[in-house]
Amino acid sequence: MPKIVDHEQYRKELLDKCFDLFAQKGYGSITMRQIAEGLGVSTGTLYHYFPSKQALFEQLAQEICEQDLSTALAELEGAQTLQESMEALGRYLVKNEDYFIKWTYIWIDFCQHKDSKKMLRNSILKRTNQRYQEAICDLLGIQDSVLPSFVVSFVDGLILEKLWGNETIDFIEQCALLGKMLTAYLPQHPAKIKTKMDFSSAFES
Amino acid sequence: MPKIVDHEQYRKELLDKCFDLFAQKGYGSITMRQIAEGLGVSTGTLYHYFPSKQALFEQLAQEICEQDLSTALAELEGAQTLQESMEALGRYLVKNEDYFIKWTYIWIDFCQHKDSKKMLRNSILKRTNQRYQEAICDLLGIQDSVLPSFVVSFVDGLILEKLWGNETIDFIEQCALLGKMLTAYLPQHPAKIKTKMDFSSAFES
């Protein structure tokens, strides 16, 4: 059955190339013709592999959700102190600003094209969200979920503000501020701290 | 004398009814005909009051912003300390959760349907964003813009997470945490504080 293998593989190749196309213009604005052109195929071929624009998009969203974050977040690991971690987070956001904005657009588009009740049951979406949160837990060295939710929300909001054209926000500055606030806050609420990370610096500053 | 209509007042009435219409389908998906039908007028009449779909949206945004600000102000004005303010903010968010989710969704959808470069030059939306930020400045009694940006981003992100179906986030809990973090942070960085608000409680906890 080599044909089936080829078909499936080619479909995935096309799907991969779709991320940038959707992200650049958004689900609503990009046309199937533009996608076909971007992929270097005809609209007929595109419809041969994907039954509709909606289906294509849903497959893409699923694909994105299943991407592994670990490599991306690995960049943040070198930091010695919380402050350094947060500053690394800031640099990471700056570097990937465009990507995150695109990602947010696609995500919102995805939400728009599902009934919200199905959404909540959509395990893929939920799992992805959770994974992000866990990554933040590790970064902070904290077990509690309230603080990581705080950080995740803050980061989401940072990206959202940029998406809204707010040019006055500086990711580096904001993350540094987050670092200082955590550093000021955590020593006063020590019960929630994991043992993994050294917060001695917090007491020095 | 024409038919007795207070143009300005009728415009505002129409505007108010538009929020739900946009919320149902999003900026991009709803058509001017559907809006007109929803308002019970003809498309011609709709265009008599609003020169374009975009202008209609921008006027709605301005209206919404002013309403938000005045309700929020009323809601938060009883608070004596920063902590109380933040807790009131949490309650306010919970109370209007659906509304904020819808509004955030509409706004993002609008942004996606414009060139981001044109968006940035759009003075109405810019000014609207600024006014939210200024309100936070007043709330915190702070002149600096970094900290208000922090708070705005955090609140945005909170709503965005909910929009994405994250049910584990608790607005009250999160805002209380924000209050504690600010309370821990601000006394150590007193230069940025206005005189208006009393932070003595921060030293007690």
Add this chain to the structure above:
Amino acid sequence: MPKIVDHEQYRKELLDKCFDLFAQKGYGSITMRQIAEGLGVSTGTLYHYFPSKQALFEQLAQEICEQDLSTALAELEGAQTLQESMEALGRYLVKNEDYFIKWTYIWIDFCQHKDSKKMLRNSILKRTNQRYQEAICDLLGIQDSVLPSFVVSFVDGLILEKLWGNETIDFIEQCALLGKMLTAYLPQHPAKIKTKMDFSSAFES
């Protein structure tokens, strides 16, 4: 019956102001609202005086036809020789270029809005055309109709070329050329010349 007089008079006043409005944008492009604004009245008032856009335009066309050319053509009278006359014609065309282009547009619009068979019977239109031709006859001092038709056609074409955006045509230069051609041609075909004008200069050059 003072009311009727006022009504009629006001209608004529409005009509006069319409020429520029129609000429600037053309029948098809100008809207009744724009006309009303240009006249400083409401659309309702405009419709009070003119039953429809078409009727307004037809009344305007009639008015234009009935305008007397004598004042305009008086400018050409000072010339002593044919060559001078033609050069004066060139200057006259340059001075009134915009007016003639507008006039041509309106004229074409008028033709468009009549069946051509009615057009041919339209005595006003015909009479106006004739009057132009007669004016040229006087200018040339010629009784024959072929030569004046030639000149009229040439002038029409000059304006038409300008209307088509041909910037390389110079009215002065072209009319001077017409003068030279007539001066070269007429002495060889003297039978058609009236006695009024002196063409001795033609033999000198």
Add this chain to the structure above:
Amino acid sequence: MPKIVDHEQYRKELLDKCFDLFAQKGYGSITMRQIAEGLGVSTGTLYHYFPSKQALFEQLAQEICEQDLSTALAELEGAQTLQESMEALGRYLVKNEDYFIKWTYIWIDFCQHKDSKKMLRNSILKRTNQRYQEAICDLLGIQDSVLPSFVVSFVDGLILEKLWGNETIDFIEQCALLGKMLTAYLPQHPAKIKTKMDFSSAFES
């Protein structure tokens, strides 16, 4: 391979059928839907071959211009003298009178629906106009542009007068007159003459 259609050839077929459609209603009044119906295709197909109404018209203009030039050339090529050329031109105009009137009408109507400033920059229309002028240059055997402009304007005006319902103008008579005037004028201004054409007849009459 798609449906077997020679895109380019089909486009020209459609274009040819467009002339009559434009002639019936004018550029401004005919709608793309009506054109599509007249061609027996859907609006989608029409836009598949022509990106816009304006582009459709410009392509038509180009096509028409090329056809005109080749038919005119065939018609006039037998002429031995300038006078014969002009008489052939007259016969050619008479033969195609209706066609030229329609085309002139369409063209003016098109100009009215554009900003004249944008029109001037429109290279397609400019080039089309230029080609007519160049053809006259070749016909007259003249390099200078003033005289060809004269002839072009005259011919334009002849048609315009007919368009306005002037029945007294006779193309043959007028063109013969043009021939005589040129024949009288040119020998006295020999510097501008090319070598290609024989003007000896001019000296005989």
Add this chain to the structure above:
DNA sequence: CATGAATGAGTATTCATTCAT
């Protein structure tokens, strides 16, 4: 008389989708 709010069919153009080749 005068106003301008209201109408709704009409405009150029777009685009997801189908299907003959």
Add this chain to the structure above:
DNA sequence: AATGAATGAATACTCATTCAT
């Protein structure tokens, strides 16, 4: 499998005209 021609309903927006006040 692959192509791209064909479709036609849908989009934002316009405008001559009507009519209640």
